[in-house]
Amino acid sequence: MLDERARSLLKTLVERYIADGQPVGSRTLSKASGLELSPATIRNVMADLEDMGLIVSPHTSAGRVPTARGYRLFVDTMLTVQPLQLDHPPADMAAARDQLHPDQPQRVIAQAANLLSSLSSFVGVVTAPRKSSVFHHIEFLRLGDKRVLVIMVAPDGDVQNRVIFTAHDYTQSELVEATNYLNAHYAGLAIDEVRARLKGEIDQLRGEIATLMQAAVQAGTEAIADSQEQLVVSGERNLLGVQDFGNDMGSLRKMFDLFEQKTQLMRLLDTSSRAEGVRIFIGGESRVVPFEELSVVSAPYEVDGRVVGTLGVIGPTRMAYDRMIQIVDITSKLVSNALSAPR
Secondary structure, eight states: OOOHHHHHHHHHHHHHHHHHOSOBOHHHHHHHHOOOOOHHHHHHHHHHHHHTTSEEOOTTOSSBEEOHHHHHHHHHHTOOOOOOOTTSOOHHHHHHHTTSOTTOHHHHHHHHHHHHHHHHSSEEEEEOOOOOSBOSEEEEEEEETTEEEEEEEOTTSOEEEEEEEOSSOOOHHHHHHHHHHHHHHHTTSBHHHHHHHHHHHGGGSOHHHHHHHHHHHHHHHHHHHHHHTOEEEEOGGGGGGOTTTTTOHHHHHHHHHHHHHOHHHHHHHHHHHTSSSOEEEETTTTSSSOOTTEEEEEEEEEETTEEEEEEEEEEESSSOHHHHHHHHHHHHHHHHHHHHSOO
């Protein structure tokens, strides 16, 4: 627990460092905090904060900078963020709202990533909406040579095609029979529900129908898995201009590998999608993006009231968290509105 004096000095130090990017000394703190404290008293408090792991002194300076733990305490207990209203956003965000075109939903995700990057001057990331695991209609078409085309149509009209290879060369009439049976008995169910019911009914089904249904379930599972992998990243080059690690080529190389491979980011954003509102991961504490120099500010977005994806900003731990929270929060609302708009 910090007393009010220590809290005030830590808050001032973090704010000054975020604004200036320079280690903060006791003389600067004395002026900026508005507290009538002697330099010796401020140095003693700074020493206590350093012992607690909240600030650290770079070897090149007598001043102090916040640690990831110091940022965390600042964000959790000292940061005041004014909520923004969609009807009256700041000018730059109002202009940004017009970039998301509801009549072009397939482009909204890419536009949102660009928007996050341009507003934050860091990296914008957006996961594409998760596809429905429910199929509305399924069809099998014979391609010959023991190959069958599986066509699955979701309730929203999304179509997934998969070619499956079969041990038996089915006739088109057999495929039509399987198509009709599957649509009559399983349409409207999620793939997992179909799989569960198949286990109980497999013995009662004719061999060719059972085999085709199992293949269709596998194809549907793969189609859904593929759709979950879509992640749009924009503005990676912005990190080259960040003072904090612009000259550390080793760190930059690792970060660019992270954006290129995307798997770790997908796991982090998937975690964020299960939370309400904005989440903040500071200095590698997510264990998914293990970089002490990076922070992630993320929020889920919805379509017609259902969470379908996540978006966020990735930048240095020295970021203006109040503004990043506002940017991410209002962008999630704008994307939700754009994708939920009647078309």
